[in-house]
Amino acid sequence: MSYPNFPHINPEITLTRDDAINLLLSAVAMEELSLTQILAAEGEKMKYALGTLPGADSSGVGVDELMTIDQSVKGTLDTAIRLEMLLQSRLETLLNVSERFAGERSEGRSTHASVKPVVITEAMESAEPAAYIKEAEMSEEEEITATAETDETAEIGWDPRTPLSQVSAFGANTDGSDISIEDEGTNIPLPQSQVLQGISVDDSNAVFTVSVAGHYVVTYSVHLTEAIPISARLIMNGSSFTPSVIGSDHEASTFYNTVIVPLEPGDTLSLQLFDFTGEVMLIAGAGATMTIVKLL
Structure with a gap:
C-alpha cells in the first residue's frame, strides 16, 4: 500500500516540548477557571431559591421548585466532580512528563526539538517510517543560551536540576x-x-x-x-x-x-x-x- 500524496507545502512547527507542556497546563487552568464560574453560578441559584440572594424576590419558589433546583444542582455537581477527576489525571500526567524531561536536561540530553516537515517521495514508499523521521538536535547557539540561563538561575539560589513545575x-x-x-x-x-x-x-x-x-x-x-x-x-x-x-x-x-x-x-x-x-x-x-x- 502506498503512502498518501501531500501538496508541496513546507510547514514547520517550532514549539519545544516545554512550550507544548505550557500550553496544555494553561488549558487545564482555563478549564478549572470555567468550572469555578459554573459552581459559583450554581451557588447563586441556590441562594435565590432559599431567599438569601440580596435584591431578589424568591417568594414564588415552592417545595416542588426547590426539589427541581436541588436535582439540577446535584446533576451539575456530579458532572463537575467527574470533570475535576479528569483534570487531575491530566495535570498529574503533564507534571510527570515535565519531570522526566527535566531529568534529561539535568543529565545533559537535549529536549529542544522542532517538528520538521516530512515529504513523501517514491523512494520512501518502501522504507519504514522510522527510517526518515528524525528529531532535530539543539543548535550550538541554543546550547549557549541554555547554559547562560542555568548560570542565571544559580545566582538566585534555585537549583537548575529541579523541575520548574515544582x-x-x-x-x-x-x-x-x-x-x-x-x-x-x-x-x-x-x-x-x-x-x-x-x-x-x-x-x-x-x-x-x-x-x-x-x-x-x-x-x-x-x-x-x-x-x-x-x-x-x-x-x-x-x-x-x-x-x-x-x-x-x-x-x-x-x-x-x-x-x-x-x-x-x-x-x-x-x-x-x-x-x-x-x-x-x-x-x-x-x-x-x-x-x-x-x-x-
Missing part, C-alpha cells in the same frame, strides 16, 4: 481570624499549611515573592462568616491586578478566582480585601487560601 507556594488562614479591614485594602495573612518551593514569604505571612521568571497560575479563595459588601483581589508588586478583582456590587461571603500572571524574579503577590471599613471574620478551616504554581 516552583510553587501555598498558604492558608485556618484559625477563624478576626481581621480589621481598611477601605483602601488590607492584606490577608496566610500563616498556616505553607508550602514554599522557589517562592518565599515575608514576616507578615502575607506577601509572597517569586525567584524564577515565568507564567504563574494563581488561585485564591476567601470565606467570611457573614455576607457583607466587600471586595477581594490580588496585589502584584504593590498594585491591584485587575483580572483578579471580585467587586462588592452586592453583599457576599465567598470569593473565588483563578488567573495566569507573568512574573519576574523579585515580583510579589498578596491576597487583599478592600472597599470596606470594619472587622471581618474568616471561617475556621479554609478561611482564606492562595495557591501559586509556575507553568513550565
